[in-house]
Amino acid sequence: MSVPSRREPRHLRDVVFVDGARTPFGKSSKGMYTETRADDMIVSVIRELVRRHPQLPPDRIDDVAIAAATQIGDQGLTLGRIAAILAGLPRSVPGFSIDRMCAGAMTAVTSVSGSIAFGAYDVAIAGGVEHMGRHPMAEGADPNPRFLADNLVSLDALSMGVTAENLHDRFPQLTRDRADRFALRSQEKVAKAYAEGKIQPDLVPVATRSAEAGWGLASKDEPPRPGTTLEGLAELRTPFRPHGRVTAGNAAGLNDGATACIMAAEGVAAELELPVRMRLVGYGFAGVEPEVMGVGPIPATERALRSTGLSIDDIGLFELNEAFAVQVLAFLDHYGIDDDDPRVNQYGGAIAFGHPLASSGVRLMTQLARQFADHPEVRYGLTAMCVGLGQGGAVIWENPHYEDGGR
């Protein structure tokens, strides 16, 4: 790495996604991780990444950015730093914590990528963890009374399910039936992806403690419901509103999981002979009304497209986080993409896999990276997600397998 002197102009560096991995996701309620610590989960993933790439000297890792939405207890104490220590990385490797609610891991990736492009880092680990069983969303939160007094944010905005119902109100064409059908396809696609072995390679098994049952091993996702039917989905109650549209079936559940990835300057990846699974093109975050936070990915994607000079038509593969079916449908409608467009969420999404808040961003990326390898005809892909309190995040990636895309 060359350090630019003050007199020379800076040269931006290309940033690549070297590899990503995640724990299997669990159900927060009486799930497989009930007695497993969140920090132990993220440590498992970091150790696996280091183990998979012995050519990366651990002391070349310049930072460890780990996200959690609820930074309390085993998700507190500057999680990135404690995870680095617990993972056995050299003491010289620093770390920090990130919070942008659901887009935590995504923000960890963009944050370290910015530092890599800028020349401050060569290699970094970015990821996220959320154990919603040990730390329910908004645990210990103390919302400022001015939110209500000054009409800044309505109470609706604090319950994600309610914001999803609000989206149905805003876009009446997004019916419950469309949402249920989308949810069913998500379950089916996950089952298919598992059957084809597309998911397993990115999973890191985790030893799960149970004082009553003994040690277990988490080696696959717990939330998917392979037998889901449309009829079954239609019968589910709508907990956020009487006769509403949002159900446990067409939304992601409450989950536990951890993800992480290695990001590097492209030249450094070449020097260390690290693989390149995706090349970062650009990213954007945007704010929207908190009461309809689910539309967040649309302006975020707009920003990312604008800054990269691409159009939505350039995107060949989409990995959209499925916090709620309605929120993905709003995005698809906005861009005139069919509900069952094969470019979208090929392996299914969070409705089936689960959505351990701050960890989900990197799951989108590992899945997109695997799809890139299978689709050399595709040049660009998008990972995007909505964020509580009215935000969206979007990251555009280039496929290194694209024709001569390897440069």
Add this chain to the structure above:
Amino acid sequence: MTAPDFADEVVTRALVRYLDVPGIPGEFALITLDNGHDHTRPSTFGPAGLQSLSDALDEIEAHRPKVAAVGVTGKPFVFAVGADITGVPLIAHRDQALEIARAGHRVYCRIKDLDVPTFAFVNGAVMGGGLELALHCDYRTLSSSAAAIAFPECFLGLVPGWGGTQLLPNLIGPANAVKVIVENPLNQNKMLKPKEAVALGIADELLDSADFLVESLRWAAKVLDGSTPVERPAAERGQAWQQAVAAGRGLVDARLHGAAPAPYRALDLIALAETADFGAGTAAEDEALADLIMTDELRSGLYSFDLVNKRAKRPAGAPDKSLARKVTKVGIVGAGLMASQLALLFARRLEVPVVLTDVDQARIDKGVGYVHTELDKQQARGRLSPDKANRLKALVTGSLGKAAFADADFVIEAVFEELSVKKAVFAELEGYLSDEAILATNTSSLSITEIAADLRHPERVVGFHFFNPVAVLPLLEIVRGTATDDASLATAFAVARTLKKSAVLVSDAPAFVVNRLLTRFLGEVTAAVDEGTPIEVADRALDPLGLPMSPFVLLALVGPAVALHVAGTMHAAFPDRYAVSDNLRRLVEAGKPGIYTWDTGSQQLDPEVAALFQHGDSPSTEEQVRERALSALAEEIGLMLEAGVVAEAADIDLCMLLGAGWPFHLGGITPYLDRTGISEKVLGRRFTTPGVASLPA
């Protein structure tokens, strides 16, 4: 007949789960050993625990489809630490003992005989029967953070008789097995570090604790698919085997002189393991365990273990902890060797400023210099970081004036053993100290009450008697004078705990406990020599006890001058029972360090001493000397208990175990005096009821 009912057994449950492990076709049955408590109560095997393991194996064998492999692991930080010994005192008949031995073998053999590969994932502390369980598996991984890897059986008076004596030598070779099974337990029950255990071949693979179980399963998958071959060197048989056992026997003889049976039985079993098939070997283990469980030596060993691990942590008669005052600075009067050792200990453990004073600057410099040198040595050995060494060195300073003690909360004196000197020191200190600062004295024989008598605040004076070498011997006799108040005493106990010493409360009686008994004991042996018993005969007389050293080697360690001084003090206090030997006086006057020399490399009677000694004409036999010395001990202990020097005989035993290093198989000393009939003969009664530290009646 079955084993007695272990009503209080904390049952270790064997929990079975069938895992889907990437890379392993079929299910992997994982047994977790968990007694439902955290790591402070490690898992052990009593009858119900063994039954649970057996039930787990039943379940696994009945499981369909048939499992691909079986693994065993433990709850966090603990694999299993062996048989539940708390039930052993309840065993009254040999056939019950035999049944316990067989019950372990029955279950463990089932694991060995499973027709699928078996793995032990040793995730934490593993001792005795826990380690034997692991040895019955085909393969073993070991966590880098596993604590306490050991076969401590011989330390207590047992043998690793649930397969350990047969499996271990065949796995790691006879010499290593002798080291682990016999030598380490006799060497203050030394435990292995994970790296050492893997180097010895006890485990096949060392894995990081961070993701130990997952990586163990991954390793198992690679062993099962053949991609990771497990190679072990074959144990060398024939002459090497016999030599290893013979070397072990030599070592045990030198240490014990036959005083305790367990290490000898362990060696016999290791010898047998060379050629015996596993069935014959384990049958011999059954017999050995049954024999040993029915020995007084084992019962005393368990009693000693309990004293050291339980009674030592809750000293009888200590006041409520909450009364203790904070100690933020320590003063030490004197800068000689003892004072310097104390300064080092206080600085290391309390991590507060320690000031040494003495009458001349050169002695102070020497004292502080000693501490700094010792800290440098510890740093060089990697036991202290440079920062920590800097911190500790900065804590220890010296001062000519006692004004430096003004803000000390705890001042201990280690000046000349003379009442007037100590009284003068404390009187002077009172002029500088706060009214509540503790005045502690390291006196070994003077009266605390008399030392405190003329002070303005005698309630703050406590006896704080260390044993030499201070860093090694864990005992601290804390002495209460008549004026000592509870807060001062509580503070002394709190300081002792922080110093990691085991404190025993003793009353203000001459020479307290350990020195009183050792002086009496040594006095009788010396008297026998004075009367005409050959030195060698007298010094050999106590060999059958397996003491850490013979009486006259002990004399050399204490130093004849100190021994003479204490003998004088004791003679003044109890003229009818303590004499001052003229031969001892001659030894001191001649400036001899002892009666032996080691100049030639081995222990020999110093010819000059032999010439110096005058002998009477009524020699005793070894038996007579032994009976005389032990009878004297029984008499002295009886008187001490009558006078309330300590709360109970158990405290005497605790003092002898921790302050004199007397062995577990004697139970300190009173169980031995009971079982040899000496207490009965001398006092007309036993110290403890049968069954407490001996076989039940």
